[in-house]
Amino acid sequence: QDEYETSHLRWRRFSDQMRGAGQIMLVAIGALFVFAIGATLWSAAHDDGVVIEAFNVPLDMQNRGLTGSVVSSLLLDRLTALQAHTDSARAPSSYASKGDDIKVLIPDTGISISAAYRYLVGWLGHQTHISGDVYRRAKGITVVVRTSSNPGVSFEGGESDLNALMDRAAGAVYRQTQPFRYAVYLLNHGRFAEADQVLGDLVANGPDSEKPWAYAVWMYPALAKKDLATAIARTHTGAALDPHNLLAQVNVSQIEAIAGHSEEQLKFDYAAKAASAAGGGDQIRPMARVSIEQVTDADIAEDTGDYAAAVMQYDKQLNTPDFNGSRWTAVYMKSADLAVLHDVAASRRALGSFTDAMLLPRANSTSGWNETNMNFPQFEQFTALGDWKAARRDIEQVIAQPAVNGPASVLPSLTSLSPRVALARAKTGDFKGAWAEIGRTPLDCYLCLRVRGQIAQAQKNWAASARWFARAVALAPSIPFAYTDWGAMLMAKGDLDGAIAKFTLANQKGPHFADPLEMWGEALIAKNRSDLALAKFEEADKYASNWGRLHLKWGEALYWTGDKAGAKTQFAIARSLFLTPVEKAQLAGVETRHG
Numbered sequence: 001q002d003e004y005e006t007s008h009l010r011w012r013r014f015s016d017q018m019r020g021a022g023q024i025m026l027v028a029i030g031a032l033f034v035f036a037i038g039a040t041l042w043s044a045a046h047d048d049g050v051v052i053e054a055f056n057v058p059l060d061m062q063n064r065g066l067t068g069s070v071v072s073s074l075l076l077d078r079l080t081a082l083q084a085h086t087d088s089a090r091a092p093s094s095y096a097s098k099g100d101d102i103k104v105l106i107p108d109t110g111i112s113i114s115a116a117y118r119y120l121v122g123w124l125g126h127q128t129h130i131s132g133d134v135y136r137r138a139k140g141i142t143v144v145v146r147t148s149s150n151p152g153v154s155f156e157g158g159e160s161d162l163n164a165l166m167d168r169a170a171g172a173v174y175r176q177t178q179p180f181r182y183a184v185y186l187l188n189h190g191r192f193a194e195a196d197q198v199l200g201d202l203v204a205n206g207p208d209s210e211k212p213w214a215y216a217v218w219m220y221p222a223l224a225k226k227d228l229a230t231a232i233a234r235t236h237t238g239a240a241l242d243p244h245n246l247l248a249q250v251n252v253s254q255i256e257a258i259a260g261h262s263e264e265q266l267k268f269d270y271a272a273k274a275a276s277a278a279g280g281g282d283q284i285r286p287m288a289r290v291s292i293e294q295v296t297d298a299d300i301a302e303d304t305g306d307y308a309a310a311v312m313q314y315d316k317q318l319n320t321p322d323f324n325g326s327r328w329t330a331v332y333m334k335s336a337d338l339a340v341l342h343d344v345a346a347s348r349r350a351l352g353s354f355t356d357a358m359l360l361p362r363a364n365s366t367s368g369w370n371e372t373n374m375n376f377p378q379f380e381q382f383t384a385l386g387d388w389k390a391a392r393r394d395i396e397q398v399i400a401q402p403a404v405n406g407p408a409s410v411l412p413s414l415t416s417l418s419p420r421v422a423l424a425r426a427k428t429g430d431f432k433g434a435w436a437e438i439g440r441t442p443l444d445c446y447l448c449l450r451v452r453g454q455i456a457q458a459q460k461n462w463a464a465s466a467r468w469f470a471r472a473v474a475l476a477p478s479i480p481f482a483y484t485d486w487g488a489m490l491m492a493k494g495d496l497d498g499a500i501a502k503f504t505l506a507n508q509k510g511p512h513f514a515d516p517l518e519m520w521g522e523a524l525i526a527k528n529r530s531d532l533a534l535a536k537f538e539e540a541d542k543y544a545s546n547w548g549r550l551h552l553k554w555g556e557a558l559y560w561t562g563d564k565a566g567a568k569t570q571f572a573i574a575r576s577l578f579l580t581p582v583e584k585a586q587l588a589g590v591e592t593r594h595g
Helices: 002-045 059-063 068-084 113-124 159-177 179-188 192-205 208-217 219-224 228-241 246-259 262-277 286-303 307-318 326-340 344-351 356-365 377-384 388-399 411-427 431-438 446-458 462-475 481-493 496-509 514-526 530-541 548-560 564-576 581-594
Strands: 050-053 102-105 128-136 141-147 153-157
Touching (some): 050 068, 068 128, 068 159, 068 179, 141 159, 153 159, 179 192, 179 208, 192 208, 208 219, 208 228, 208 246, 219 228, 228 246, 246 286, 262 286, 262 446, 286 307, 344 377, 356 377, 356 388, 377 388, 388 411, 411 431, 411 446, 431 446, 446 462, 446 481, 462 481, 481 496, 496 514, 514 530, 514 548, 548 564, 548 581, 564 581
Parallel strands (some): 050 102
Antiparallel strands (some): 128 141, 141 153
């Protein structure tokens, strides 16, 4: 009896355990069911994709296999191709209407899970539905396409033109569902007039979140019409609407650079850095964000004379996946900056087999952002060597290149090329040609004003030169270059104290700019204060260590302070570097005189 009772109790305990496990399983299944319903409701509520419903097509076309679902699939293929050929820096998550999830709705019968889900999406979600018809007319067919609440758009042609008609229908759908992306697609393919209309409609009627983006790229149609003022106004509007929009700030910097407005360019480069730090970088595709941030840092470095820091940014860019021509831009800008740093050997190595004439068409053929601070490596190499005849030949060859694809292809020639052509003509004695060329350039262009001052200096017209440099300083008080030019002019005039005052200001604006430091040292030597000059040369060496003239003058200062061993060391370094013919003669002279 005890054995029976024990067996019975064990069975009851097992039954209780199984009943408990079953209850737990029922609770778990119920929880999973509730979770699944919740997930389905959440997914339905956040579904903002595009659904292409089966088209209505004539029966005879259906009998030949061109069913409504097949025609819808043709439209899907073309929409997918349009998206694939839209090269935008903007991240997909930043769009007001995404449209990344495009699918064809296959009709079914009866009650199904998919039908129930479509009902939920229709109730809770934000899908865009595309429907359409294909019907016959007297001659050919008509394709009608509709997007949600928008009126239908129709296209007519022969039945053999069905593929072309679907291309046009896809363009209409893309414009209605993704106006910003469609505008970028049009810009990428040089269709500026159409893009102008799409962007104009978007800024007038689109959601507020899309307007800063639209204004940011609306500058390109204006540039295509050479309307620089409108392009500038549009980008400034976009930047003001959303200070955290990285693309909007960057595009203001770019358009101001094209206009030659260096102060505004620098201001908006800093605004771009602030926008990126405040989260605006998250709205840019990762690959594009990296390139844009590197270019922005390089721009700031160049605008403050810190060319070594700019070269570092271009080195980073050369090791980053290409975005819109960023890598070849880095090649020629790195080479140009090395030449401005007076390191001709490194500049030539960086440039490789390229020439200025080969690079300019590439620069002009893009839609824009990498034209900021456009410079010309070979021209800068020749000027660093004092070979102004070769520099003139090079830059005149470049400016003779025909304009190519980009909307900004002509505009930078007035603010980037013409000043360099004018300066090269002045340096080769052609003052009439120099003034004729610089006279074509705008008076609100920083480089253009500086070159006017340099031309006047070459003619020893000190008063006129000072006036031009003063205007340049007033136009861009945060940039060190006009102060440096002004100081060089005053030193050539013999006003050493005035020159040092300008070099001091230049150094304050650009602490890592070697040129004013080196010339400051030369002015101190001329004032018989070689002891003070040594500190200036040593500081300049931190930023332009391969500058032959710097080591030549440093050696002179060391000799006058009695350090003959140190002087010989600096002269030896100078001899190993590139020097102009005048500097080579000076080196030979000092070595002969001082042993």
